[in-house]
Amino acid sequence: xxxxxxxxxxMLERNQxxxxxxxxxxCGTLEDDYPRQLAELADSLxxxxxxxxxxxxxxxxxxxxxxxxxxxxxxxxxxxLLLLMPKAKAEAQYLLAMMAPLLEPGxxxxxxxxxRGGINGADKLLAPYGGKxxxxxxxxxxxxxxxxxxxxxxxxxLDAWFSRYECKAGDTELTVMALPGVFSADGLDLGxxxxxASLPPMQGKLxxxxxxxxxxxxxxxxxxPALTVNMVDISALALESSRRTLAVNGLxxxxxxxxVYSDIAERFQHIVSNPPFHAGxxxxxxxxxxxxxxxxxxxxxxxxxxxxxxxFLRYQPILDTHFKRTEVIASDGKFKVYLSKx
Numbered sequence: 001x002x003x004x005x006x007x008x009x010x011m012l013e014r015n016q017x018x019x020x021x022x023x024x025x026x027c028g029t030l031e032d033d034y035p036r037q038l039a040e041l042a043d044s045l046x047x048x049x050x051x052x053x054x055x056x057x058x059x060x061x062x063x064x065x066x067x068x069x070x071x072x073x074x075x076x077x078x079x080x081l082l083l084l085m086p087k088a089k090a091e092a093q094y095l096l097a098m099m100a101p102l103l104e105p106g107x108x109x110x111x112x113x114x115x116r117g118g119i120n121g122a123d124k125l126l127a128p129y130g131g132k133x134x135x136x137x138x139x140x141x142x143x144x145x146x147x148x149x150x151x152x153x154x155x156x157x158l159d160a161w162f163s164r165y166e167c168k169a170g171d172t173e174l175t176v177m178a179l180p181g182v183f184s185a186d187g188l189d190l191g192x193x194x195x196x197a198s199l200p201p202m203q204g205k206l207x208x209x210x211x212x213x214x215x216x217x218x219x220x221x222x223x224x225p226a227l228t229v230n231m232v233d234i235s236a237l238a239l240e241s242s243r244r245t246l247a248v249n250g251l252x253x254x255x256x257x258x259x260v261y262s263d264i265a266e267r268f269q270h271i272v273s274n275p276p277f278h279a280g281x282x283x284x285x286x287x288x289x290x291x292x293x294x295x296x297x298x299x300x301x302x303x304x305x306x307x308x309x310x311x312f313l314r315y316q317p318i319l320d321t322h323f324k325r326t327e328v329i330a331s332d333g334k335f336k337v338y339l340s341k342x
Contacts, residue, residue, distance in 0.1 A: 007140040008084065008112055009034035015137055015144055016041055018110065023077065025102060027095050028084025029054040036061050042080075048072045048099070050236040052257040053287075068257070070179065070240040071158055076104050085113030091181030091237070092118070092125055094161050100129055100153040109133065109147040119143045129153070162244060169196040172219050177244035179237040183212030183276065191335045192216055192274045195308035198330045198337045202227050204269030207298070209291060210276050211255070214242030220272065221251045229253035232264065260290050267298055271305045292318045296342040305340040 009032050016037070024042040026035060029051050035058060039045045047066040049055050055068035081099055086092055103109075109126055111133070113119035122145035126133050133147030162177045167188040178185035184192065192215060202224045208217030211231035221229045231242045231253055242255045258264050275288045292315060295305045305323070309315050311334055319326040323340040330337040 006031040006034070007142045008114065011137055011139045011142045011144055012082075012112060013037070014139070018108070018136070018146070019080065019082070022080035022108070024080045024082060025078040025099060026082045026084070027099055028082075028086060030084060033058075033061065035066075038082075039065065046078070052234040052236070053259045056259055056262065068236060070236040071098055071156075072102065073156075074102060076102055078103050078107060080108040080110065082110040082112065085111060085117050085119045086181060087117060088181035089118050089121060089125075094180045094237075096125060096129065097154075097161070098156045100149065101156050103149050103153070105149060107149040109149055110136075111145045111147075113142065115141050115143055119145070122147075162241070164248075167215065169193060169219050172196075172223050174215065174219050174222065175245070175248050176213050176215055176218075177248055178213040178241045182235065182238045182241045183210070183274075184215045185213055185241070188215055189274070191308045191310070194330050194332070194335050195272070195274055195306065195337055196220075198308075198339075199272065199306060202270055204228070204300070205266070206230065206270045206272060207232065207264070207268045209271060209273040211242045212238050212274075214238075214245035214253075214255070216272060216274065217242065217253055218245050218249055218251055221246070221253055222249065227270075230268070231255045232258040234259055260287055261294055261298060264298060267300045267303065269300050269303050271295055271299060271303070273305075273307045275307055275309065288315075289318055293322050295340070296322055299342050301342075303342065306337065307340075308335055308337045310334065311336050 009030050019038055019041045022042045023044045026047045029049055035047050045065050049068055052068055058066050081103055111122045122133055126147040130148045130150035133145040136146045137144040161179055163185055165176050167174050167176055196219055203226050205228045208231045211217055211233045217229045217231045233239055239255050246253045319338055319340045323342055326338055326340040328336050329339045
């Protein structure tokens with residue numbers, strides 16, 4: 001059996017007696033195979049994740065015990081919950097509210113994560129569900145908190161967790177629906193504004209890569225009624241947000257999960273993206289570099305890739321390597337918009 005490699009997993013392994021014999025619900029992601037060890041310790045194990053990349057990495061080992069979605073429903077059946085802290089506090093609140101109705105009264109509540117990732121706010125996060133938690137362990141800049149479900153739990157209402165706002169890109173107005181922690185949940189960012197201002201009229205098939213709340217794909221769908229819009233993301237919360245954004249604006253589009261190009265099997269006239277470069281608490285370039293390098297495989301002969309990126313990111317050499325022609329079509333001190341043709 002492989003040893004855990006992440007700091008959080010090593011801390012959990014030191015405290016694994018807490019999970020023995022439990023009907024355990026784990027929510028979140030670990031950067032190793034520790035969930036497979038938990039499967040041997042617990043009486044039963046269910047791993048719920050909103051991260052499609054993580055789901056794919058664990059599916060072969062965990063099978064039906066790992067679930068990918070924006071919501072987990074059902075009757076109370078777990079007597080312990082382990083929440084691995086997400087980056088956004090609002091997302092942690094959402095996940096707790098969604099999972100608490102699945103727990104039996106008196107269930108153990110475990111929160112684990114890196115100290116710089118918000119785990120030290122465990123007291124406030126668990127306050128609606130019981131008394132003050134205790135800190136079970138603190139090691140390698142990580143902490144494990146342990147509370148108990150001691151208060152009545154309200155049924156989970158998904159609709160109550162959507163934020164809603166109006167945005168405008170040029171002459172195009174859009175209503176945006178977003179779940180907590182999703183990119184563009186609070187407003188249209190400056191980079192996406194520059195990207196949308198740089199795009200000409202479109203026809204054919206569009207791929208909105210890393211769609212977030214669906215702002216880019218939805219605005220382009222509204223501007224170009226004949227455009228066939230596809231949206232992909234690794235976040236189940238982003239995918240559900242994009243579906244809602246399309247629906248509330250009366251727009252059509254296909255929305256589905258893909259780890260870079262894992263679930264994409266067609267070519268597009270247009271690939272458009274404000275690509276993510278953060279994964280959790282770390283700056284993460286590998287997925288975006290793969291996205292850029294392989295983009296020509298998923299473009300038609302006359303297709304084009306258009307992205308916006310922070311000016312400090314060194315994407316130009318990658319694009320020059322894999323495309324015949326790349327130009328910067330808009331820029332300011334913070335962002336650049338690249339247009340690449342195969």
